[in-house]
Amino acid sequence: xxxxxxxxxxxxxPDISGDIFSRxxxxxxxxxxxxxFGLILNKKNSQMSSKFKDFFxxxxxxxxxxxxxNDKVFFIVKGPKVTExxxxxxSEFYLTEDIERIINAVLSKELDINNVKIFSGYSGWSPExxxxxxxxKVWTVVDVYNLDYTLPNDQTLWKSIMQxxxxxxLLWANSPEDISLN
Numbered sequence: 001x002x003x004x005x006x007x008x009x010x011x012x013x014p015d016i017s018g019d020i021f022s023r024x025x026x027x028x029x030x031x032x033x034x035x036x037f038g039l040i041l042n043k044k045n046s047q048m049s050s051k052f053k054d055f056f057x058x059x060x061x062x063x064x065x066x067x068x069x070n071d072k073v074f075f076i077v078k079g080p081k082v083t084e085x086x087x088x089x090x091s092e093f094y095l096t097e098d099i100e101r102i103i104n105a106v107l108s109k110e111l112d113i114n115n116v117k118i119f120s121g122y123s124g125w126s127p128e129x130x131x132x133x134x135x136x137k138v139w140t141v142v143d144v145y146n147l148d149y150t151l152p153n154d155q156t157l158w159k160s161i162m163q164x165x166x167x168x169x170l171l172w173a174n175s176p177e178d179i180s181l182n
Contacts, residue, residue, distance in 0.1 A: 005031045005130065007089070009147070010038065010139040011161055014172055020067050023158045026123055026139075027076075027149060028130075029087060029095055036125040039065040039074060039095075041117075042153040048120045060113065061152055066123030074122060075102050078115040078150045093149050117150040140165070 010026040020043060030037040040063065048062035065074055075096050076089065082105040083098040096102065105111040125133070133139055144161060162173035 005036065005134075005141055008141050009144045009161070010134075011142055011158065011165075012139060013137060020064060021123075021138075023155055025153070025157050025161060026066075027089070029089060031130060033127060035127050036123075036130040038123045039063070039076065039119050040123060041149060042155060042157045044154065045120050048118075052118060058113075060118065062118045062120055065119030065121045068122050068124045070121035072121060073097065073099050074119040075099075076117045076119070076149045077102065077111065078148065079111065082110055089149070115150050140169070 005028045008028050010024075010028060012021045012024045012026075014023055020040070023042075024040045025042045026038040026040050028036060028038040043064040045062045045064045049060060052060045052062050064070075075098075076093055077086075077096065078093050081094060083096050083101040085098045085101075086094040086096040088094050102111065102116060106113050106116060130139070134141055142161065142165065159173050162169045
C-alpha cells in the first residue's frame with residue numbers, strides 16, 4: 001500500500017442500486033494494509049434516533065455509520081477529551097465508543113450535545129478493497145477542509161461537495177435521486 005485515505009472524505013458516485021452508500025459522504029478514520037474504517041456523515045437513522053431519545057430525554061439524531069455491526073455505537077466529538085479511550089481524527093475531533101462516558105458528559109453539561117455526533121454501525125473495507133473501489137470510480141476521494149463532522153447533515157452535504165468539485169461532478173450533483181429517471 002503506497003498511500004492512505006485516512007482523514008479524507010469519500011464521495012459516492014450515484015448508482016442505480018440505491019443501497020446505503022448511494023449519495024454517501026464517508027469520513028475515512030483509518031486506512032492501512034489491514035483495511036479501512038469510516039463513518040457515513042449524511043445518512044440519518046430514525047429508528048436509532050428514537051432509541052437515543054430515551055437516554056437523553058430530548059430529540060437527538062443518530063446516523064447510519066455504515067452497514068457493518070449496526071449494534072455498535074460510535075461518537076465523533078468536537079472539543080475536550082472526556083474519555084481515555086479514543087482515536088484522534090484531527091486536533092479538534094476524536095472518535096470514541098465509550099457510550100457511558102459520553103452520555104454522562106452530555107448529561108452533566110461537560111459536553112454540549114451539539115458537539116457530538118452519534119453513529120450506528122460503520123463502513124469497513126478489507127485489505128485493498130477500498131483502493132479497488134476508488135480505481136473503479138465507486139468513490140471519489142477528496143480533501144474537505146473546515147468540515148464540522150458533528151453538524152447535522154443530510155443529502156445536501158453530498159450535493160454541495162459534488163457541486164464544489166465542478167466539471168463532470170455537476171452532472172451527478174444535479175441528477176435525480178433515482179438516476180434511472182434521468
